[in-house]
Amino acid sequence: MQSDLLDQILALKARRQAFFYLRSLADERELIIADHQRLGALELAEGLEAIMAALQGRNQAQTVEGPGHTPVFVQSFVPPRRLFIIGAVHIAQALAPMAQSCGFDVTIIDPRPPFAHPERFAGFELHAAWPDEILGLESFDEQSALCLLSHDPKIDDPALLLAFAAARSPAYIGALGSRKTQAKRHQRLQDKGLTQAQIDCIRGPIGLDIGAQSPAEIAVAILAQIIQAFQRPQS
Numbered sequence: 001m002q003s004d005l006l007d008q009i010l011a012l013k014a015r016r017q018a019f020f021y022l023r024s025l026a027d028e029r030e031l032i033i034a035d036h037q038r039l040g041a042l043e044l045a046e047g048l049e050a051i052m053a054a055l056q057g058r059n060q061a062q063t064v065e066g067p068g069h070t071p072v073f074v075q076s077f078v079p080p081r082r083l084f085i086i087g088a089v090h091i092a093q094a095l096a097p098m099a100q101s102c103g104f105d106v107t108i109i110d111p112r113p114p115f116a117h118p119e120r121f122a123g124f125e126l127h128a129a130w131p132d133e134i135l136g137l138e139s140f141d142e143q144s145a146l147c148l149l150s151h152d153p154k155i156d157d158p159a160l161l162l163a164f165a166a167a168r169s170p171a172y173i174g175a176l177g178s179r180k181t182q183a184k185r186h187q188r189l190q191d192k193g194l195t196q197a198q199i200d201c202i203r204g205p206i207g208l209d210i211g212a213q214s215p216a217e218i219a220v221a222i223l224a225q226i227i228q229a230f231q232r233p234q235s
Helices: 003-014 045-057 090-102 151-167 179-191 216-233
Strands: 019-024 030-034 037-040 060-065 069-077 082-086 105-109 124-127 144-149 170-176
Touching: 003 019, 003 030, 003 037, 003 069, 019 124, 037 045, 045 060, 045 069, 045 105, 082 090, 082 151, 090 105, 090 151, 090 216, 144 216, 170 216
Parallel strands: 082 105, 082 144, 105 124, 144 170
Antiparallel strands: 019 030, 019 069, 030 037, 060 069
């Protein structure tokens, strides 16, 4: 692999940006495609574009026929999905392992030490800190999800505002609370300058309406809604 292409791949991975890597098996010409930008000498034929469309959103490799009937290796790279849980509550204890088993990198944040105790979340990235001490504008992207579970505006709102200020918005934002709580949250966000379109992106009350009662059942409803948001972004 050419050094400039390798540097580009490392930079794309560091930015958690999805991309395609293509290599001709006949003459070793290479191509990187990310955000409609192309780097490399390999020509992109119509058949390759169809293959790339089929691989979109998945980590997968395939060898296909390229220009001049030569074989081309096509690899799609997608950063792992991330779940940020704000509020180390009982629902979070159930949600974290479920999400991890579905391939999410899970981070739990809560400034309250009794909640954010290592024994409650063994094996997970856990921060006993305020969300804006851990998260930044670069934390969020289209492969991330944000769950606000603390039920405390002082804890939830900073993470929420960061997510909407980020250049790459999370695929999912959900907030725990009744409809009355959601209405109060919406008013606070309007007062802080968020648009109605942004506020409408918040899933609340959080989770699919499956009649969930226990923390574990609510966690199932939340994770199902998160997966739905990734698979069907406009649903």
